[in-house]
Amino acid sequence: MTRADELRANLEQVRERIEKACQAAGRARDEVTLVAITKTFPVSDVRALADLGVTDVGENREQELKEKAPDCPDLNWHFVGQLQSKKSRSVVRYASVVHSVDRLSLVGALSKAASAEQKSVRCLIQVSLAAFGSADAATGASRGGVAPADVPELAAAIAAADGLELGGVMAVAPLGAEPEKAFAGLHDVASRLRSEHPGADWISAGMTGDLEAAIKHGATHVRLGRALLGTRSPLG
Ligand SMILES: *Cc1c(COP(=O)(O)O)cnc(C)c1O
Numbered sequence: 001m002t003r004a005d006e007l008r009a010n011l012e013q014v015r016e017r018i019e020k021a022c023q024a025a026g027r028a029r030d031e032v033t034l035v036a037i038t039k040t041f042p043v044s045d046v047r048a049l050a051d052l053g054v055t056d057v058g059e060n061r062e063q064e065l066k067e068k069a070p071d072c073p074d075l076n077w078h079f080v081g082q083l084q085s086k087k088s089r090s091v092v093r094y095a096s097v098v099h100s101v102d103r104l105s106l107v108g109a110l111s112k113a114a115s116a117e118q119k120s121v122r123c124l125i126q127v128s129l130a131a132f133g134s135a136d137a138a139t140g141a142s143r144g145g146v147a148p149a150d151v152p153e154l155a156a157a158i159a160a161a162d163g164l165e166l167g168g169v170m171a172v173a174p175l176g177a178e179p180e181k182a183f184a185g186l187h188d189v190a191s192r193l194r195s196e197h198p199g200a201d202w203i204s205a206g207m208t209g210d211l212e213a214a215i216k217h218g219a220t221h222v223r224l225g226r227a228l229l230g231t232r233s234p235l236g
Pocket of ligand 1: 209223
């Protein structure tokens with residue numbers, strides 16, 4: 001099997017999983033966007049996915065984003081990783097969505113970068129789900145994001161910032177937690193945010209291991225890596 005055949009087969013399976021999850025949740029298929037997370041894989045894979053109809057791709061490191069995105073300017077690029085403020089300009093140059101806004105100081109840096117690039121950047125607030133019945137709360141291990149109580153302040157800052165558009169929330173289910181519980185908690189956080197900011201209607205949640213639970217609890221954007229591209233090297 002060629003790599004293109006492999007990617008085609010993976011994509012078919014992923015699309016089927018999403019469709020089934022939408023049916024089970026009583027949701028329309030077009031409420032959920034697939035974001036292919038292509039980290040550690042070559043730009044030839046990105047190109048192949050684009051040829052198969054994938055429109056949205058994401059990276060978690062600025063270095064990889066700036067290496068791949070210029071070759072595929074026709075795609076919507078998402079940034080989903082921990083972001084250092086000093087990398088904001090480069091990320092904004094290539095990505096139209098940043099899923100991982102997790103502190104006030106980053107809002108300022110992104111706003112400056114968006115103004116300098118004369119772009120509008122959709123920002124999602126990364127929310128920590130450690131409070132929703134996870135093992136993380138006990139171990140102190142974190143997968144990033146702000147506590148639910150800190151979402152309103154960060155949201156107000158993004159909404160008021162030049163060049164930024166408040167887009168919604170993003171989360172990674174805590175290790176060792178029941179994804180159902182975590183994503184139900186995220187849904188509540190998202191609903192509260194939306195009551196203040198009606199346009200902030202994205203919920204970025206669900207990865208290869210838990211996309212069904214995320215779709216059940218309202219995910220609008222699922223971020224899939226391994227299911228599409230295969231196992232990553234340990235560094236990924
Ligand atoms: C790598 C990554 C994903 C994709 O995870 P898979 O388990 O490979 O589907 C999703 N979101 C973020 C933030 C990631 O870093």
